Amino acid sequence: MTTAITPNAPNHAGLGPLETRFVETHSMPWEATRYAGVEAKTLLVDRRTGLLTVLLKMAPGAMLPDHEHVQIEQTFVIEGALVCGEGTCSAGNFVWRPAGSRHAAGTPNGALMLAIFQLPNKFFEADRGPTDMLNQDWDEIWGAATANQL
Numbered sequence: 001m002t003t004a005i006t007p008n009a010p011n012h013a014g015l016g017p018l019e020t021r022f023v024e025t026h027s028m029p030w031e032a033t034r035y036a037g038v039e040a041k042t043l044l045v046d047r048r049t050g051l052l053t054v055l056l057k058m059a060p061g062a063m064l065p066d067h068e069h070v071q072i073e074q075t076f077v078i079e080g081a082l083v084c085g086e087g088t089c090s091a092g093n094f095v096w097r098p099a100g101s102r103h104a105a106g107t108p109n110g111a112l113m114l115a116i117f118q119l120p121n122k123f124f125e126a127d128r129g130p131t132d133m134l135n136q137d138w139d140e141i142w143g144a145a146t147a148n149q150l
Helices: 138-149
Strands: 038-045 052-058 063-068 073-084 087-090 094-097 102-106 111-117 122-125 128-131
Touching: 052 073, 128 138
Parallel strands: none
Antiparallel strands: 038 052, 052 111, 063 102, 063 122, 073 087, 073 094, 073 102, 073 111, 122 128
16 A cells, blocks of 8 residues: 655545546645745655655755755756756756765756655755755654665
8 A cells, every 4th residue: 555645635635545646736835945945846755665756946046955865866857957066957858866966956047847756855954964855854754764765
């Protein structure tokens, strides 16, 4: 039985465990993240395994600070461009990052992306342990999922 859900999907109420989940993204709200100018729509999350798929919208000049990709991350850029120290992924292109890679990334003119994570990123700050994009303690929320994947 799946433990995956789509938060904020009103048409999923009452579905059986093996029924298909059609996600009407246009009716879902954009969720604020802890980073200015970065919003997300969570399309699928499985807290047991850590699997996470999001639409990510970044305003011009928005940045995702130093973070680690705990497992493989995949991003398809729908509009705009995603820029990091290693290069630029522009609209219509795809980038993936190996497990353990670490960087900061931003967008000079704004971007809309589809991102798929085997486990959510770990964000690092000097005054505390790692957090996820929603400012939750990474080890507390996702630590058990790490054990499920290793």
